[in-house]
Amino acid sequence: MYDDYECETCYRTFGSQHAASQHMNALDHWAPRYSCETCPKQFFSESAAQKHMTATGHFENYCKDCKRKFINENNLRMHLNSKIHRGSQIPCPFCKVNYTSASGLTHHLERGACQNAPFLNREKILQIVRRQDPNGIITKKQIEWYKEQTTVYEVTSQAYNGSAWECYLCHREFNARQHLTQHLNSPVHKQQVYHCPNFKCPKEFVTLAALFNHLESETCAYMKFQSVQKHVHDIVTGRKMIGF
Ligand SMILES: [Zn+2]
Ligand SMILES: [Zn+2]
Ligand SMILES: [Zn+2]
Ligand SMILES: [Zn+2]
Ligand SMILES: [Zn+2]
Ligand SMILES: [Zn+2]
Known part of the structure; x- marks a missing residue:
């Protein structure tokens, strides 16, 4: 006959559950439950x-x-x-260093200071955010004809208006492509690419950290400090579409 009833600890087998139970009771061989x-x-x-x-x-x-x-x-x-938990620690999703606010964490990433995410900087974050924000809730509509490349704006041939290289922002003209490139990368056009999601608020920002800082201050009462904190990871890692 087969002994189909096993002790849960020593794996001795028995002809009946009753016998197995007796054994486990006697020797304290029941498995943890x-x-x-x-x-x-x-x-x-x-x-x-x-x-x-x-x-x-x-x-x-x-x-x-x-x-x-x-x-x-x-x-x-x-x-x-x-x-x-307001103001509790916000860990960087990449290096786990703690920040006290979403704006602090974002500043860390935008200035390219995260050792575990050296590929991130202000332009890269902007690309990530834009991908999640097709309706322009916090980003201004992208102007298509220049290419953002790390921190350098590259002038494409579309910037040539037939007689000169024209800046799409201020319409200044340059006789060399390279001069327009310099101009676009100068502080003149550190563009305000973000805006407050509150359509009644006219504020615009050069960095995402500055936008978060504005929201965290609750000055335009658009969202609470803690909901900014709640959203920051999804936003900087590109996990979710923007929607507050
Ligand atoms: Zn046993
Ligand atoms: Zn445990
Ligand atoms: Zn708690
Ligand atoms: Zn980090
Ligand atoms: Zn310009
Ligand atoms: Zn605002």
Whole structure:
């Protein structure tokens, strides 16, 4: 006959579940039945599992800062976005260095200071944001005929108006392409490529950090400080379409 009933610990087999249970009772060979809500650890009793989760903060919906657990993810999220956590740390998604605000983090990325994301700078962030913002909620419409390349604006042949190289922003004319290139890359045209998403607010910005800073100040009451913080990761990593 087959012994199909296995001990959960030593894998001895028995002819019946009853026999297997007796063995496991006698030798304390029951497998652990209580799992940690987040890590793979298992425990023999509910209280041992609770003790582990309390010690490590491994509850499924848990705020480590406040040592509070929540019944579901939604409640935890509401808590994290509440006043209590206003101004809490915003880690850089690439190097994990903490910033106190979305504008601080964005400034770090826009000036190309992130060691783990050296490919990011103001122009690159702008490209990412534009891709997510086809309706121009925070970016001004792109003027098509010049190419943004890292930090250098390249003048394309379309800038030639038949007699001179013309700046599309101020319509100044140059007799050499190279002079227009210099002009476009000069501080004159550090363009204000972002605008406040509040259509009643006329403010425009050269950098995304400056826009976030404006929103964080809540001066035009468009959005709350903490919702700026909530959106920053999705925006700088290009994960979501812009929509506040
Ligand atoms: Zn056993
Ligand atoms: Zn755990
Ligand atoms: Zn908390
Ligand atoms: Zn970083
Ligand atoms: Zn110009
Ligand atoms: Zn505004």
